[in-house]
Amino acid sequence: MDITKKFENLDDSKQQRIINAALKEFAENGYEQASTNRIVKSAGIGKGMLFYYFKSKKALYHYLTDYTLDIVKNEYLTLIDTTEPDFIERMKQASRVKAKALSDNPDTFNFLGTLLLTSEEEVSADQLKKIQELQKLGNSKIYDNIDNTLFRADIDVDKAFKLIRWSIEGYQNEISAQLAGRKMSSVDLHPYWEEFYEYLDILKTSFYK
Amino acid sequence: MDITKKFENLDDSKQQRIINAALKEFAENGYEQASTNRIVKSAGIGKGMLFYYFKSKKALYHYLTDYTLDIVKNEYLTLIDTTEPDFIERMKQASRVKAKALSDNPDTFNFLGTLLLTSEEEVSADQLKKIQELQKLGNSKIYDNIDNTLFRADIDVDKAFKLIRWSIEGYQNEISAQLAGRKMSSVDLHPYWEEFYEYLDILKTSFYK
Amino acid sequence: MDITKKFENLDDSKQQRIINAALKEFAENGYEQASTNRIVKSAGIGKGMLFYYFKSKKALYHYLTDYTLDIVKNEYLTLIDTTEPDFIERMKQASRVKAKALSDNPDTFNFLGTLLLTSEEEVSADQLKKIQELQKLGNSKIYDNIDNTLFRADIDVDKAFKLIRWSIEGYQNEISAQLAGRKMSSVDLHPYWEEFYEYLDILKTSFYK
Amino acid sequence: MDITKKFENLDDSKQQRIINAALKEFAENGYEQASTNRIVKSAGIGKGMLFYYFKSKKALYHYLTDYTLDIVKNEYLTLIDTTEPDFIERMKQASRVKAKALSDNPDTFNFLGTLLLTSEEEVSADQLKKIQELQKLGNSKIYDNIDNTLFRADIDVDKAFKLIRWSIEGYQNEISAQLAGRKMSSVDLHPYWEEFYEYLDILKTSFYK
DNA sequence: AATGAATGAGAGTTCATTCAT
């Protein structure tokens, strides 16, 4: 039924080899610049098979998009604990889950990074919807059951949410840029987490009662 | 004297056609994927001329890099008023200058955006220095003569600076994403500025005494 | 294992079409001026295949160099009879073998002619060694077991060797120039061989006791 | 009247600059690979002028062919002393004149060298005739007033002439190949001349009474 | 199911030649 049935009937290890090879190639080179030749070589399969499984480079890209969105959902979003009513505490926990997911699936998230920079032509309507649903899920994971009364009365809580998120993303981007190129495994992240918590404390001091 | 003398002797309108065509092509496709064929077609010049003017695709890219860095310097950074001692007010003014520069030179800033994502191989050592100098200039434009005593005593001012900048960048990114694809000229930006100021007010409320 | 496995797995007739087309193009135009476009057209293969087989113009050239050096070795040098002690007689036999090889592989020897004129940059270190070994083999084929006592006592035998070789090469060049352009198959070579032998007789009369 | 009148009205030093630049470029790169861009740059003239003077690259090549053939005639062939009746002695003197001409006009003779290797398409019918006349002149310079009685009675004198010329050319080619790439000015040619005379002595011993 | 040979469009670049100035 599915176009990719052929691919999904392969044994898992072969699937993984192909997925990882393709994720890496796309993540490192972008869609246009990625080479199907290099993908098949690095996956150890014949040239024809890639097109037998996926029909085209674009179809492969779509498949990988779905694949990585599922990982985001299952290995990141669903793991966020929504019982924590303190917004900043919840963001802290979400950040830890995100960091774990990112280090478990580096190619996946690198791929997603390039995906979101890509002009939307490469993404199908279905996938746009999927992305939007994921964003909705993400929002609920972040905002559900939050105790707004923790915030100072003289500020707009919704705007405070945004400011806190932008601050956190700003910090994460800065660290990512600093660490770019270095092997993740060789870096001691502890001091960065310490610093991150200090920023969160300032946010609490400023925005909470 | 300059390698690009040939280009700079052209009449200005032709120079601009070529620069804009090239900025756009590079901004939309990145260095590797940009097509010199499309550039010459869209600039309305013969195929050989691009290489007569610039010698190579890379030389053209370098030229554009210098060109855009100069614009950033002259039409953005130097226009920031450093007499304002209130950090958030200064960021507000800087934001207005930036918005003006951005709307005056849309391709330029799109190009610079991709430039900074590019692997540094494409940028010459000279240009890296130039970029770093520009960052230093930008820092002084933002931090010189700031009155730290405006901030609450119980927070680290340097960290507060960062939080404020990340917040502002977060807002700007969000608006940019929302407006992406729409013609700038057809959009009434007033409500966005209103909203922006509300965010800035919250930051003042939270971080200032 | 070999880089050119892809090429050598083709059926022989196709290999020959490509080799001959390439030998001819390089022989007629030299390395730089030879056009891979013309080679593929004249070989009747698609534009991409030449680079699929050989990776680059230079790699093709290297392949042809090896190919032709092997022919020189196997269809010329190894066929020279080194039991003949009379130097001039041996050169006579070598000339016949050479003429046969040349008429069997006309493009091959034309290619080699241009190869040796080429600046050495186009030839790899390995191939230079191969060429030198071939020259050594050629020398032994020509000088081993020669009976020096056939020569007059009042002349330096080593210099006589040279004079005889230059004379023979001179004759061969003159005939080649005369026949250039004409179809080999349409020419009766008998009178040339007669004349050649007359020259050899004069050399014997002059240099031998 | 002449197509090249325009060129020949230039003052001599400019003519020489252009001729030398062009001779060098053609000698070093061959006809096809020679670049008119480099010629004009090295001659210090504008791009258009080359085509104003000569109409086309090929016309320039023809002009240089005539120019160099004239030099061969005037600075080489006419200087050969035809009063010497001893063939080998005359060849010896001719060789000295040739060596002088060659060292006085290196680019000229390098150019001629490539010219003669070139497929005849590049040479006009007129020039072929000129070349043939030059060869006739050369022949008379070499064979007129020669005393055939110096040769042994048991060999064909005409064939001996050829053998001697091939021998001499063989020696010269060998030395040229050995010296290729080295600066002529830095080489002491004396030992080569000594060796050359030894070869000539052997030829006398062998072919003369 | 699987291979890899085959295709032709398009990439960046160089070139001889023309022509407005």
Add this chain to the structure above:
DNA sequence: AATGAATGAACTCTCATTCAT
């Protein structure tokens, strides 16, 4: 007389995709 900007064909090489086996 003189310049050099302009052209477009041809260059080597890479690519996604197809198809005979």
